[in-house]
Amino acid sequence: MRVLAFARLRELLGGGEVHVAIADGSTVADLVRQLAGHRAEHTAALSASRVARNGRLAGLDEVLGEDDEIALLPPVGGG
Amino acid sequence: MRVLAFARLRELLGGGEVHVAIADGSTVADLVRQLAGHRAEHTAALSASRVARNGRLAGLDEVLGEDDEIALLPPVGGG
């Protein structure tokens, strides 16, 4: 699936749009674990971030669909 | 002496700058009475107004000097 990454997470994951193959029935938490991949810096950055699903903040237990637009949102700094 | 009049008082007194002959030792209150001259509309407008002497609000008992700049200030409406 398609995952948008911003700011620090964009840099860590090597791009603003990353493609991830997920198993059927995966949740937001599963996706986050998969993206972190036991890398300490990734884990820290992801745990400080929120996940949006189709433009709304998502809970960790929400089940993902292949067509969802997932976005990884580090702490914001606009304005 | 020279008296500046603004807004409603400018219109009532027939000009933005009026010249008034005052007796030696006249106070602000004397000047106001003299300007009102028993005319009801003038008296009402002056009693709702404040008097500035050389750019600062003046008390009624202050004694005027010939060189003072006196200004008649109706309730303000700026902004």
Add this chain to the structure above:
Amino acid sequence: MAALLRVTAEPIDPRALEALVRGDDCGAVATFIGVVRDCSDDGRSVTRLSYEAYETMAREEFARIAGEAKARFGTCTIAVAHRVGDLRVGDVAVVVAVASRHRDVAFDACRYTIDALKQRAPIWKKEHYADGGSDWRENRCAEQAGAS
């Protein structure tokens, strides 16, 4: 230049006022623009306004207000421009621009300055109505001492 008041018969450019107050250490500019409305506070249809000012005293009053704002809220730079003469609906009557390092100071000082100016600056407004009438309008007041 820490405080500036302009009384002018020319149209006011809020951007020019902001340029006066801004500096490289300023992260925030709060600007208030007062515009001539088509309707008075009591619901009459307004066609134009005329403003007049006792300019020398207005300048002194503004300097006092700016000093108070800085003492209360913190370091900032404040500029004000007020139109005099005839204005039409949609014209800018007054602009207050405040620049500061942070936005709380800019907002607080901007609001304090326009509130105090409306109460205290020797500036007067005459409203002209669609029905042909006109009236000198006073701002709702705080303290107001009669002169006689």
Add this chain to the structure above:
Amino acid sequence: MAALLRVTAEPIDPRALEALVRGDDCGAVATFIGVVRDCSDDGRSVTRLSYEAYETMAREEFARIAGEAKARFGTCTIAVAHRVGDLRVGDVAVVVAVASRHRDVAFDACRYTIDALKQRAPIWKKEHYADGGSDWRENRCAEQAGAS
């Protein structure tokens, strides 16, 4: 048009934003301009910033914030523009313009909107320092729930 958010890589003209919100029944316009400072909150010398935004979500978040502001403070029209890309010291990063009949509503809604946008809009800022370093800076937060 009661609420508008623009995310743009082009310089922002606050006057154009004010023109969008103003109408003949609006007596007050309150505008906040956020400007790139030469110094970070922790005192480092800043040479430039880069902003990025999740634009579709930022637009939805702004619509929610504008709705909250109107519900709390009263009728007003709100527009926001936020720069993205590289900005230098003195560049305008964000503008919030609010027009209303009276100034209290305009001031309150303007301040609420910029405060909420800084807390909630999916927009990010990287500071670049004179010493060659850089850092993603987060705004001091209200509620912040971790994702994992």
